[in-house]
Amino acid sequence: MSGANVPPVTSVAALYGIAHRIEADAAERYAMLADQMETHNNLDLARMFRDLARAERLHADKIRELAGAIGVGDDGGPIGPWKADSPESVDLYAARYDMSPHEALRMALAAEERALAFYTDLAASKVDRTVRDLATSFAAEEREHVALCHRLLERYPPASAARPGDPDAPGDR
Amino acid sequence: MNAAEPLKCRPSDYKSEVKPIWCPGCGDYHVLMALTRAMAALGLPPERIAVVSGIGCSSRIPAYTNCYGFHGVHGRSLAVATGLKIARPDITVICASGDGDGYSIGGNHFLHACRRNVDLAYIVMDNHIYGMTKGQPSPTTEPDFDTALAPGGTGLRPFNPLVVALASGANFVARAYSGNPNETAELIVDAIKHPGFSFVEILSPCVTYRPDQRSWKDRVHPAPVTPTDDPARAARRLMTDDGFNLGVLYRGHRAPYTPPTAAAMVAPESLEEEFEV
Ligand SMILES: Cc1ncc(C[n+]2csc(CCOP(=O)(O)OP(=O)(O)O)c2C)c(N)n1
Ligand code: SF4
Ligand SMILES: [Mg+2]
Numbered sequence: 001m002s003g004a005n006v007p008p009v010t011s012v013a014a015l016y017g018i019a020h021r022i023e024a025d026a027a028e029r030y031a032m033l034a035d036q037m038e039t040h041n042n043l044d045l046a047r048m049f050r051d052l053a054r055a056e057r058l059h060a061d062k063i064r065e066l067a068g069a070i071g072v073g074d075d076g077g078p079i080g081p082w083k084a085d086s087p088e089s090v091d092l093y094a095a096r097y098d099m100s101p102h103e104a105l106r107m108a109l110a111a112e113e114r115a116l117a118f119y120t121d122l123a124a125s126k127v128d129r130t131v132r133d134l135a136t137s138f139a140a141e142e143r144e145h146v147a148l149c150h151r152l153l154e155r156y157p158p159a160s161a162a163r164p165g166d167p168d169a170p171g172d173r
Numbered sequence: 174m175n176a177a178e179p180l181k182c183r184p185s186d187y188k189s190e191v192k193p194i195w196c197p198g199c200g201d202y203h204v205l206m207a208l209t210r211a212m213a214a215l216g217l218p219p220e221r222i223a224v225v226s227g228i229g230c231s232s233r234i235p236a237y238t239n240c241y242g243f244h245g246v247h248g249r250s251l252a253v254a255t256g257l258k259i260a261r262p263d264i265t266v267i268c269a270s271g272d273g274d275g276y277s278i279g280g281n282h283f284l285h286a287c288r289r290n291v292d293l294a295y296i297v298m299d300n301h302i303y304g305m306t307k308g309q310p311s312p313t314t315e316p317d318f319d320t321a322l323a324p325g326g327t328g329l330r331p332f333n334p335l336v337v338a339l340a341s342g343a344n345f346v347a348r349a350y351s352g353n354p355n356e357t358a359e360l361i362v363d364a365i366k367h368p369g370f371s372f373v374e375i376l377s378p379c380v381t382y383r384p385d386q387r388s389w390k391d392r393v394h395p396a397p398v399t400p401t402d403d404p405a406r407a408a409r410r411l412m413t414d415d416g417f418n419l420g421v422l423y424r425g426h427r428a429p430y431t432p433p434t435a436a437a438m439v440a441p442e443s444l445e446e447e448f449e450v
Contacts, residue, residue, distance in 0.1 A: 032202060033197070036193075036195075036197040036202075037197070039192055039193070039194055040196075040197060078182065078183065078210050078214045078358075079214050079358045079359060080355050083353050083355055084352065084354075084356070085352075085354065092197075093198050093200070093378065093380060093390070096197055096198055096380075097196060099197075170196060170307075170381050171382060171384070
């Protein structure tokens, strides 16, 4: 799970494509988690992941709008440009059927921080000024999302130890 | 549109309406993601692909695609896939198993599928455990993996799927890690495109019975060497493989099995004549 193996972003068109891909991948991942939580009857979390998916979808649409005539077609095709995951995708391996909203928000925070690091690194690298400016504006947006996750985490403190345990947990033998 | 031109597809075009019931965190979600990305990259219409499996958590995968699917009998995915490909060579056949399905009860089919070299792609989601039946050791479980079901571990030497595939004649041998879905998708594309029997071992963690496998993401690494078409060299490389090398190991040139033409077949009536008394 890293932004490593990212192809060099050498143009604004490539950056719009990659940025759109990042948001679309993140939306897909949250939607998958929402489905998983629905299947496992963790309905509060299903709602939370569904909302996050919707937010990422809106970001993807916003990037498409910003790109205007340049378009977002340069996004790596069906397989995508990353060997591992795209930076803003939540770590699916960290999911558990009985996870709490706090744990879910921690996952989201980690994803937003990876996206922030991706754009910050890109802006600091040797790129054309137009690419740097766009990467800086995307980084600013991700910084806001990181701050939002922190605010939400205050609303959902770590689950208390009294959270009811599953008397028939799948890992028990 | 030119008939030979690949379709412009999205991975979601290959997902069915059926929602997976795997445990949240299961590596198989990433395999499904990689598989549908590979299908979209190939641009094949879903009705030209068949996904065949056996039994196990991993073997549920055909239901989650909207291609033709066959959720078969435990250990028999390759038997069904082989028959299907022989009968319908125009269909792209992808066979899926788990380590229990493919290496235990289906082990014999694995050997002979490699030997026959029918043109299909075989992906095995290896989590070194029987996930579906609550965590019994499989042929790839480490000898000292201690559970209530095998106290102190089995003490048995694990099966090495890549060694077996290579020795038995598979024409393409690779290893992937489900946590790298794009790299896995590329390996699946490569396996499907390569003629003959292509085997991709996908390390796919079972977070419920093997939570220790969450650490696989730190253990996997790209194979330090490029693929070879020399089986002897590939075999030597496997002798120093730590089980976490990723990429294509072997890409052979053996011609795939082709069924006899109708003209070469003996008509049943002529057999009857031979047995006439
Ligand atoms: C003939 C037969 N024997 C045994 C079983 C019980 N069984 C179901 S799944 C399974 C093992 C599956 O392990 P694996 O292929 O590794 O799949 P996973 O669940 O780990 O993905 C077994 C032994 C069965 N269904 N049919
Ligand atoms: S038991 Fe293991 S292999 Fe089966 S769905 Fe759960 S995590 Fe996946
Ligand atoms: Mg298994």
